[in-house]
Amino acid sequence: MSKTHWSRWLLRVQWGLLALIVLAGLALRFRLLRFDVVFKVFTYAGGAALAIALASLLVFVWGSRNHSPMVRSNALWAALLGLLPVAVPLITVGKDNFNAPKIHDITTDTRDPPKYQAILALRKPSDNSAEYGGEPVAKLQRETDVYSDVYPLHVNLPVARTTELAAAVARNLGWKIVSYEPQKGHLEATDRTLLLGFTDDIVVRVRVAEDGDSRVDVRSSSRVGVSDLGANAERIREFIDELYLRVLSERHGKPPAA
Numbered sequence: 001m002s003k004t005h006w007s008r009w010l011l012r013v014q015w016g017l018l019a020l021i022v023l024a025g026l027a028l029r030f031r032l033l034r035f036d037v038v039f040k041v042f043t044y045a046g047g048a049a050l051a052i053a054l055a056s057l058l059v060f061v062w063g064s065r066n067h068s069p070m071v072r073s074n075a076l077w078a079a080l081l082g083l084l085p086v087a088v089p090l091i092t093v094g095k096d097n098f099n100a101p102k103i104h105d106i107t108t109d110t111r112d113p114p115k116y117q118a119i120l121a122l123r124k125p126s127d128n129s130a131e132y133g134g135e136p137v138a139k140l141q142r143e144t145d146v147y148s149d150v151y152p153l154h155v156n157l158p159v160a161r162t163t164e165l166a167a168a169v170a171r172n173l174g175w176k177i178v179s180y181e182p183q184k185g186h187l188e189a190t191d192r193t194l195l196l197g198f199t200d201d202i203v204v205r206v207r208v209a210e211d212g213d214s215r216v217d218v219r220s221s222s223r224v225g226v227s228d229l230g231a232n233a234e235r236i237r238e239f240i241d242e243l244y245l246r247v248l249s250e251r252h253g254k255p256p257a258a
Helices: 006-029 036-067 069-093 117-124 135-142 159-172 231-250
Strands: 105-107 153-155 176-182 186-192 197-210 214-222
Touching: 006 036, 006 069, 036 069, 105 135, 105 231, 117 176, 117 186, 153 231, 159 176, 159 186, 159 197, 159 214, 159 231, 197 231, 214 231
Parallel strands: none
Antiparallel strands: 105 214, 153 214, 176 186, 186 197, 197 214
């Protein structure tokens, strides 16, 4: 059988589609293309790769019946490559987060969310609104199980000291601090997502609670996209967990309060 059997084109096309997806992702990360353009590339190229993967399975069966090892190998690899655009998001984002509602603004206080101030000057007119979506968004978050563990932290430290520890945690997590006012209990920062480098905004608010402790609230929101696939909630969880450990190392604090 010729080494240039037509089934080889299944592999070549899949590699081309994957290269297109990777290049589009890099272009987005380095801000060479807009999100809406890259999203279309992901959608169409990923869909085409998946369609070819399904067709490759049929070719694999055909090759098996005709005892063609080269056809079976080409088809099998083409099918596996076509599953990558689906498998990578599933692994990095997590299956449960695909069921998250279409919101991109998550906070530990849905009734009185922290407000952005300094970050407003860094946002573009085309970005998602920095204004909280109100009760419709709050209700979606409260009624979704995946967000049931997103809540504020209460610690028995002064506001200023708590904010200082919050800033230390933010730096350790790789956030870029935009505004830091420990006496006011206010911290704003930005963070970039791992794969595509989306810029997300974060605001941390520390104020005295009714019991006299300091209450830490966090809000994290995406500048682009409709759904964040759980990224903002995960960022808040990570921040609260690390801040709690830092507080414990300095003085015994209370567990996170609902």
